[in-house]
Amino acid sequence: MGRAMAVDAAAAVDDGKSSWPEVVGWDGFTAMIKIKADRQDVTIEFHAVGDNVAPDEDDHRVRIFLEHHVVAQTPVVG
Template identity: 95%
Template sequence: MGRAMAVGGAGAVDDGKSSWPEVVGWDGFTAMIKIKADRQDVTIEFHTVGDNVAPDEDDHRVRIFLEHHVVAQTPVVG
């Protein structure tokens, strides 16, 4: 089951970054810190590879798919 985690605070910054290929292979927590440093306006969701997730789009969400606590695919906004 996925978990959403709102991290960050006031003064959200949208620098337009929409994907983080550099975090593939990182542990999920460190990847979340990097993504939030780049995009304070997004909410992070953690999922296990293979989880069923709703196909909806949300330009303030990033899903991180993990395998054994490691980022298994490029996180993207949406």
């Protein structure tokens, strides 16, 4: 029974939202609030468009790329 519960918990995270196209054009702070409301399990990183970022993957991270404090591209988990 405990094993089935663990599988169900993992499935719930996998079924979570993974991209936020609706926040493009929003200010970064408001976008962060929306993303955290949908996925409390992720951390948010802010970067300027064109910043060099490590190409690593992280299922609990969302990078928000800003241009003049406005979200410039769709934030995604990874």
